[in-house]
Structure formats: structure tokens, C-alpha cells
Amino acid sequence: MGRLVMKFGGTSVANIDRIRNVALHVKREVDAGHDVAVVVSAMAGKTNELVEWCREASAMHDAREYDAVVASGEQVTAGLLSIALQAIGIQARSWQGWQIPIKTSDAHASARILEIDGSELINRFRERKEVAVIAGFQGINPQTGRITTLGRGGSDTSAVAMAAAIHADRCDIYTDVDGVYTTDPRVVPKARRLDRIAFEDMLELASQGAKVLQVRSVELGMVHNMPIFVRSSFDKPEDIDPYANQPPGTLICSEEEIMESHVVTGIAFSKDEAQISVRQIQDKPGVAASIFGPLAEANINVDMIVQNVSDDGRHTDLTFTVQSADLDRALEVLRKAKDSIGYLDLRGSTDIAKVSAIGVGMRSHAGVAAQMFSALAEKGINIEAISTSEIKISVLIDAAYAELAVRTLHSLFGLDSR
Ligand code: ADP
Ligand code: ASP
Ligand code: MG
Numbered sequence: 001m002g003r004l005v006m007k008f009g010g011t012s013v014a015n016i017d018r019i020r021n022v023a024l025h026v027k028r029e030v031d032a033g034h035d036v037a038v039v040v041s042a043m044a045g046k047t048n049e050l051v052e053w054c055r056e057a058s059a060m061h062d063a064r065e066y067d068a069v070v071a072s073g074e075q076v077t078a079g080l081l082s083i084a085l086q087a088i089g090i091q092a093r094s095w096q097g098w099q100i101p102i103k104t105s106d107a108h109a110s111a112r113i114l115e116i117d118g119s120e121l122i123n124r125f126r127e128r129k130e131v132a133v134i135a136g137f138q139g140i141n142p143q144t145g146r147i148t149t150l151g152r153g154g155s156d157t158s159a160v161a162m163a164a165a166i167h168a169d170r171c172d173i174y175t176d177v178d179g180v181y182t183t184d185p186r187v188v189p190k191a192r193r194l195d196r197i198a199f200e201d202m203l204e205l206a207s208q209g210a211k212v213l214q215v216r217s218v219e220l221g222m223v224h225n226m227p228i229f230v231r232s233s234f235d236k237p238e239d240i241d242p243y244a245n246q247p248p249g250t251l252i253c254s255e256e257e258i259m260e261s262h263v264v265t266g267i268a269f270s271k272d273e274a275q276i277s278v279r280q281i282q283d284k285p286g287v288a289a290s291i292f293g294p295l296a297e298a299n300i301n302v303d304m305i306v307q308n309v310s311d312d313g314r315h316t317d318l319t320f321t322v323q324s325a326d327l328d329r330a331l332e333v334l335r336k337a338k339d340s341i342g343y344l345d346l347r348g349s350t351d352i353a354k355v356s357a358i359g360v361g362m363r364s365h366a367g368v369a370a371q372m373f374s375a376l377a378e379k380g381i382n383i384e385a386i387s388t389s390e391i392k393i394s395v396l397i398d399a400a401y402a403e404l405a406v407r408t409l410h411s412l413f414g415l416d417s418r
Contacts, residue, residue: 001033002169003125007136007159010044011176012233013077016084023084024237025174026131030090032242035125037132037166039159040081042073047137047152063108067138067149071097074135074155082133092131093124097138097147102158104139104148111139111148112216113157118165134162156217164224171226173213174233179250180205180212182415183267188407190416193248194265198255200360201265204392208356209270213252221252228252255360263361263368264413269406270354271399273303274327275384277319278334280344283310287341291318294337300326304354304385304396319385321396324350352384353402356394357409369393375412381405 006029008022022038029036041047050070054061078094085092097104100121104111124130136155139148150157156173163171180202181191197205199222206215212230221228231249240247251257281287288307295302303321310316322330331348334341362368369386372393376383381404385396397405410416 001035003035003037003166004029005037005039005159005163005166005168005171007039007155007171007173008041008081008233009155009173009175010041010046012174013040013042013081014044016080018233019077019080019084021237022081022174022233023088023090025233025240026081026085027088027090028237028240028242030129030131034242035122035129035166037121037134037162037168038081039134039136039155039162040074040077041136041155042077046073046076064146067108067147071135071138071147071149074137078133078135085131085133090131091128092133094133094135095121096135097158098140100134101142102139102161103142104150106141106144106146106148108146108148110151111141113139113150113161113220114142116161116165118162118167121166134158150216151214153211153214154216156214157220160217160220160224160226160228163226164220168226171221171228173228173230175212175230176232176234177212177230178232178235178248179230180210180252180266182265183406183410184210184269187269187403188267188410190407190410192415192417194250196251196253196258196260197265198258198360199252200255200391201358202252204356204358204389205266205268208268208354208358208392208394209272210266210268218252225254261361262359262414263365264357264359264409264415265361266358267406267409267413267415268356268358269402271352271402272324273321273352273354273396274324274330274348274350275319275321275352275396276327276330276334277317277345277347278341278343279317279346280315281318282342283314283316288318290337290341291334294333295322295330298329298333300330300333304387304394306385321352321354321385351399352396353399353405354394354396355402355405355409356392357413358392360391362391362393371412372409375408376405379404379408381408
């Protein structure tokens with residue numbers, strides 16, 4: 001007997017039939033004797049609809065009210081799943097973020113979890129064998145008492161944080177694919193499912209665009225050394241043996257627990273970035289600070305940065321990327337700061353993609369970047385910017401070539417399934 005968190009994403013709770021199917025997955029684990037806390041997302045498409053409504057109401061809406069609106073999707077599914085569980089004879093109760101409470105920072109729309117009190121849920125496991133059905137994605141800021149949300153994909157983070165708070169043995173993430181693949185299986189049919197992946201690799205894959213897990217959930221898993229198991233909610237509940245050591249899926253665990261060793265573990269890509277070029281700035285100390293200072297003040301994160309070599313020794317160009325969602329705001333900030341920066345021309349574009357090769361194996365391997373650049377060159381793909389870390393190489397390319405680049409690198413590093 002153990003204690004489990006089971007998280008179900010949007011497609012897994014998309015309608016009442018699927019919610020009934022989820023209830024059967026939960027029943028299986030309850031019948032096996034486990035204490036179970038379930039974390040649910042909003043029904044597929046619901047959060048997008050709510051976000052769109054906020055934009056329609058006003059482009060410059062108050063983030064506190066945005067959170068009041070978008071948190072509602074998860075409230076509905078938590079209630080519905082509790083009803084479905086009760087209907088099959090399982091004791092269950094729904095919980096919203098504020099009821100537990102899941103305390104967060106006040107950074108509305110991208111709040112961070114600060115503290116969770118799991119004691120009431122644990123009491124109820126002991127006293128009543130009651131399943132807790134928790135609305136993912138949301139929390140409460142203790143100072144203001146207002147509802148917060150954790151950023152898109154945040155239910156993964158709710159699940160891992162809950163798992164740590166109730167001292168669960170494992171956090172199961174049920175989704176619409178049966179595990180973590182070497183790249184997005186919807187883009188590359190030859191992608192291979194990984195039996196295990198190290199926290200570090202998963203963290204980098206997620207931060208470079210693999211949306212199967214929210215980045216923060218992997219960080220929390222790593223901090224608490226909480227095993228995270230990614231699996232499919234579409235497997236038939238009755239076909240699964242709850243006592244089996246490892247059903248199909250991917251275990252995210254510490255590096256020491258991984259037997260297989262590859263130099264490159266996976267390829268990630270993101271089309272959510274935008275490129276900004278500031279042309280004809282003076283090539284002198286302080287110019288970069290005059291550009292990135294105001295952006296930082298506006299809370300805009302900058303990712304890749306390239307500064308061209310100056311032709312005349314006096315002027316140069318600076319190109320960098322931001323999240324597409326921040327593009328308009330970033331351009332506005334730079335227009336306002338034009339006099340202090342002193343540039344001739346400013347341009348923004350969203351026709352770019354970032355493609356990254358990731359692997360903890362790169363730490364002990366030279367030459368990965370060179371291989372990557374020549375394979376892309378052979379396909380006629382131009383690289384506009386590069387950034388690297390110990391376990392990652394990212395290139396910025398024209399968005400039209402994103403899929404070709406991902407497939408090329410996937411084959412190059414021996415990741416294709418046979
Ligand atoms: P959920 O609604 O269950 O949270 P998401 O849509 O957020 O599901 O995440 C699952 C999706 O992540 C998959 O459908 C898949 O297209 C995508 N994905 C991207 N990269 C990967 C990867 N490396 N392995 C598995 N899935 C990936
Ligand atoms: N419903 C939220 C979203 O779509 C949270 C989640 O599904 O993880 O972003
Ligand atoms: Mg998700």
C-alpha cells in the first residue's frame with residue numbers, strides 16, 4: 001500500500017465519458033489499497049476559451065481578474081470527477097486551491113507555489129479513505145486572499161507540489177501520449193518513448209518547448225526527489241495491473257537510476273519565440289545595458305542574444321529573442337527608450353523557431369555542436385543565432401524549417417525508432 005497523486009490533463013477529462021474513464025483509473029488504485037489524491041485540469045479547450053474571453057473583454061485586462069476567470073475551468077472538472085467517483089461507490093471530495101490551501105506568490109497568471117498544507121487530506125485518507133480531487137492550476141495568495149493561477153500547463157506543477165506535500169510515493173501524470181518521447185511524437189512519427197529520463201534532461205526538454213510537462217513541475221520533482229511517471233489515460237483501466245512494476249510510460253528520476261546512455265536524449269522545439277533586431281546602435285560600453293535594462297524592468301525575459309561585429313568600429317546591430325506573447329510590449333518599451341539607446345531602426349518578427357538538442361551525455365562529449373551545424377547546413381537551413389549550455393545546444397532558424405530541422409537532428413543523433 002502506498003500513497004499516490006494521479007494527475008489528468010485536459011484531453012483526459014474532455015467530456016463526461018472520459019471523466020467516467022478517469023474515475024475507473026482512480027478506482028483501480030483505491031481498490032489496490034492506495035491513498036489517492038487526484039489533480040485535474042480543465043476540460044480540453046476550456047482554458048483557451050476563457051483566456052480568449054478575457055482578451056475580448058479588454059486587451060489590457062487586470063491579471064487578478066484574468067486569474068478569477070481562468071481558474072474556473074478546473075473547478076468544474078474537480079466537481080464532476082468527484083460526482084463520477086461517488087457514482088461508482090468511491091468516497092470522494094473536491095478541493096479548490098484556496099480550500100487546501102495551496103499558497104502562492106502574488107504573480108498573477110504565473111504564480112509560484114510557496115507552501116501547501118497537506119495535513120487535512122492525510123487525515124481524511126486515514127479516517128475515511130476519502131479520495132481528494134484537487135483543482136489543478138490554481139492557488140491563493142495569502143496576503144491578498146485572491147485566487148492565483150500558475151501559468152499555462154500549471155496543473156502538472158500542482159500535482160508534483162501536492163505529491164510532495166502529502167509525502168506521496170509517486171506522482172503519476174496521465175496524458176494523451178503514453179510517455180515522454182525523444183521528441184514530440186505528433187511531429188516526428190519515428191520518435192521513441194523513453195523508459196526513463198533524468199530530471200536534468202526533462203527540465204531542459206520542457207524549458208526548450210516540450211510541453212508534455214510544465215518546467216516548474218520538473219524543478220519541484222528534482223528538489224523533492226519525487227518520482228514522476230508520465231503515462232496514458234487512454235489505456236483501458238481494466239487492462240492495467242496496479243501491482244505491476246512498470247506499466248507503459250516514462251519515469252522521470254535521478255541520473256543515477258538511468259542505465260542507457262546516449263549523448264543526445266531528445267530534441268525540443270518552440271515556435272513561441274519572437275526575434276527583435278535593434279539596428280545601428282553605437283558600439284560602445286553601456287549600450288547593451290540601455291536596451292536590456294528597460295526590458296528587465298518591464299519583466300520581459302530575453303533568451304538568445306547576438307551582437308554583430310561592427311563594420312566601421314562605431315556602429316553595430318543587436319538581435320535577441322523574447323516570448324512571442326511579450327513581443328508587442330517589448331517593442332513598445334524599446335520605442336519609448338529610443339533616445340537613451342540611440343538606434344536607427346527597430347524590427348520584430350515571429351517567423352522563427354528554436355530547435356534544441358538536449359542530453360546530459362553532452363557533458364562528456366565534444367563535437368556535438370559541429371555535427372549539428374553541418375547536418376543543418378546540408379539541408380540548406382540557415383542558423384540565425386546559437387546558444388549553448390553544458391547539456392544543450394539551441395539554434396534559431398526560420399520557422400518554415402522547424403519540422404525539417406527536428407527530423408534531421410532526430411536521425412542524426414540516432415534517436416529514430418527502427
Ligand atoms: P495535458 O493536457 O495532459 O497536460 P499536454 O498537451 O499539455 O497534455 O501535453 C501532452 C502533449 O505534449 C502531447 O500530446 C505531445 O504532443 C506534446 N509533446 C511535446 N513534446 C513531447 C515529448 N518529447 N514527449 C511526449 N509528448 C510531447
Ligand atoms: N488548464 C490549464 C491550461 O490549459 C492548466 C493545465 O491544463 O495544466 O494551461
Ligand atoms: Mg499539460
